[in-house]
Amino acid sequence: MRDHDGSGHDTDGRGYDKYAFEPFAVTVDLAVLTLRAGALHVLLVERGQEPYAGRWALPGGFLLPEESAEEAARRELAEETGLADVTGLHLEQLRTYSEPGRDPRMRVVSVAFAALVPDPHPDPVRGDPRPAPLEPHGGGDAAQARWTPYDAARGLAFDHDRIVADARTRVGAKLEYTCLATAFCPPEFTLGELQQVYETVWGTALDRPNFRRKVLAAPGFVEPVPGAARLTSGRGKPAAVYRAGPATALHPPLLRSPREGRPA
Amino acid sequence: MRDHDGSGHDTDGRGYDKYAFEPFAVTVDLAVLTLRAGALHVLLVERGQEPYAGRWALPGGFLLPEESAEEAARRELAEETGLADVTGLHLEQLRTYSEPGRDPRMRVVSVAFAALVPDPHPDPVRGDPRPAPLEPHGGGDAAQARWTPYDAARGLAFDHDRIVADARTRVGAKLEYTCLATAFCPPEFTLGELQQVYETVWGTALDRPNFRRKVLAAPGFVEPVPGAARLTSGRGKPAAVYRAGPATALHPPLLRSPREGRPA
DNA sequence: CTCTTTATAGTCGTCATGACTATTAAAGGG
DNA sequence: CCCTTTAATAGTCATGACGACTATAAAGAG
Numbered sequence: 281m282r283d284h285d286g287s288g289h290d291t292d293g294r295g296y297d298k299y300a301f302e303p304f305a306v307t308v309d310l311a312v313l314t315l316r317a318g319a320l321h322v323l324l325v326e327r328g329q330e331p332y333a334g335r336w337a338l339p340g341g342f343l344l345p346e347e348s349a350e351e352a353a354r355r356e357l358a359e360e361t362g363l364a365d366v367t368g369l370h371l372e373q374l375r376t377y378s379e380p381g382r383d384p385r386m387r388v389v390s391v392a393f394a395a396l397v398p399d400p401h402p403d404p405v406r407g408d409p410r411p412a413p414l415e416p417h418g419g420g421d422a423a424q425a426r427w428t429p430y431d432a433a434r435g436l437a438f439d440h441d442r443i444v445a446d447a448r449t450r451v452g453a454k455l456e457y458t459c460l461a462t463a464f465c466p467p468e469f470t471l472g473e474l475q476q477v478y479e480t481v482w483g484t485a486l487d488r489p490n491f492r493r494k495v496l497a498a499p500g501f502v503e504p505v506p507g508a509a510r511l512t513s514g515r516g517k518p519a520a521v522y523r524a525g526p527a528t529a530l531h532p533p534l535l536r537s538p539r540e541g542r543p544a
Numbered sequence: 545m546r547d548h549d550g551s552g553h554d555t556d557g558r559g560y561d562k563y564a565f566e567p568f569a570v571t572v573d574l575a576v577l578t579l580r581a582g583a584l585h586v587l588l589v590e591r592g593q594e595p596y597a598g599r600w601a602l603p604g605g606f607l608l609p610e611e612s613a614e615e616a617a618r619r620e621l622a623e624e625t626g627l628a629d630v631t632g633l634h635l636e637q638l639r640t641y642s643e644p645g646r647d648p649r650m651r652v653v654s655v656a657f658a659a660l661v662p663d664p665h666p667d668p669v670r671g672d673p674r675p676a677p678l679e680p681h682g683g684g685d686a687a688q689a690r691w692t693p694y695d696a697a698r699g700l701a702f703d704h705d706r707i708v709a710d711a712r713t714r715v716g717a718k719l720e721y722t723c724l725a726t727a728f729c730p731p732e733f734t735l736g737e738l739q740q741v742y743e744t745v746w747g748t749a750l751d752r753p754n755f756r757r758k759v760l761a762a763p764g765f766v767e768p769v770p771g772a773a774r775l776t777s778g779r780g781k782p783a784a785v786y787r788a789g790p791a792t793a794l795h796p797p798l799l800r801s802p803r804e805g806r807p808a
Numbered sequence: 809c810t811c812t813t814t815a816t817a818g819t820c821g822t823c824a825t826g827a828c829t830a831t832t833a834a835a836g837g838g
Numbered sequence: 839c840c841c842t843t844t845a846a847t848a849g850t851c852a853t854g855a856c857g858a859c860t861a862t863a864a865a866g867a868g
Contacts (some may be wrong), residue, residue, distance in 0.1 A: 512814080517814050
């Protein structure tokens with residue numbers, strides 16, 4: 281029953297017998313998502329080698345012997361984005377892709393993650409001196425890295441199209457019942473910026489007063505930064521500034537309503 | 545950057561160079577859940593070998609060279625439960641556990657699944673001749689298998705305590721916004737049986753008329769079996785019989801309310 | 809100052825929800 | 839056969855969340 285090697289060995293499925301299991305290569309793949317200019321973007325790297333040379337792919341790489349998939353993902357994230365502090369970024373394990381043949385060379389099992397990062401290129405706004413913009417750079421090899429609009433991220437190497445689609449589906453769903461949206465925002469943000477996260481990921485327009493009412497009604501979602509206000513687009517009334525609250529789940533949830541929300 | 549072997553090779557993280565990656569053993573672990581006698585149960589197997597000999601663990605095993613993790617999980621499920629038809633059972637990929645040291649012998653990366661099965665031992669009810677009860681059996685080796693109440697499934701081998709806890713958390717959450725609950729039910733069921741699924745997994749008592757109203761208000765969740773009715777516990781009015789509808793998501797969701805639901 | 813733009817406050821009707829009561833249809837005991 | 843018990847189902851009602859909408863406030867542009 282646990283004897284899977286077909287050689288008559290019985291190792292209880294976990295025995296020392298090295299012939300009882302097949303070795304696999306294990307990688308992590310990262311769907312690094314951000315919001316730029318009102319559109320969802322994915323960080324892609326150009327492959328320099330076969331297979332799929334010249335094609336775009338998700339950043340990722342092999343697990344090191346002494347690290348977990350989460351640690352490998354965070355290491356790759358730091359390497360690929362050049363971001364100094366990846367400790368605070370939200371990493372979400374999506375699922376593991378293990379179909380034979382997903383890598384044409386060998387058997388590769390890949391643990392996919394979604395990483396949510398604030399806009400690395402915010403438009404400079406008066407009264408909001410944010411840290412210097414972050415530009416992804418290719419690694420030591422020839423590969424280059426680039427932020428790509430979600431809709432243009434098609435024809436990727438391996439099964440990365442599917443991973444990117446799964447990432448968006450998962451993130452869109454978690455926006456409803458978790459506080460995940462703040463992971464796309466800088467440490468301090470306005471409710472308008474938070475609403476743009478929802479509108480961009482969901483692809484729907486939301487009523488601003490209603491959105492505001494629901495966000496403020498969810499305990500621990502956001503908390504006001506006392507005395508702070510910021511002009512978000514140069515004109516209009518300055519918006520109050522909030523930061524992420526202590527909650528992780530959203531009660532009540534911010535549901536994608538079948539009624540509200542026309543196409544954005 | 546993608547050069548992870550520390551040997552100066554550069555393989556773009558996926559090169560043919562066999563020294564560029566570390567081989568891992570890849571397994572699947574299954575949290576097979578069911579509802580028996582009003583309590584959540586997990587299928588456990590007793591380990592016959594070191595490490596953790598004599599300890600209880602989740603069923604599982606190594607991936608074969610030509611199968612995906614999902615296929616391996618379904619194969620293991622069939623083997624461990626003796627269930628003839630596992631094609632219809634709901635398999636849910638939970639996450640992948642990859643911490644170094646989670647297996648004391650070697651580096652094992654495990655893809656965990658939750659499997660939801662109808663009660664294999666339903667109380668015989670008049671007018672409901674269900675298929676013969678299903679009893680799990682150990683494999684060809686010495687391991688035995690047993691349904692264990694969720695609360696008694698502690699002290700398991702490896703990190704399986706955590707996997708079991710994650711399975712319950714995931715299932716409980718998905719009951720809210722998917723039609724997952726029907727996966728715990730036989731092909732035809734009453735609304736009382738469906739309500740017991742929610743009450744058991746959530747650990748809360750629900751108001752029967754309100755539950756009924758919400759279930760019937762969700763399009764495609766359940767559909768009536770015309771003319772069928774069944775006495776569910778020998779006494780009282782016979783209940784109408786339903787089967788799972790075509791929907792997979794629940795609109796509106798059946799939220800665990802902070803108000804409703806006293807401890808069951 | 810006036811217009812535009814954006815944030816924020818508030819209103820109102822509708823619908824979902826939780827709490828509760830009433831009715832119906834069966835079994836079982838006398 | 840009548841009455842109690844049990845469970846399913848129908849219905850009621852007040853509260854609250856929600857979507858749609860209007861009004862006001864605070865900024866810049868001209």
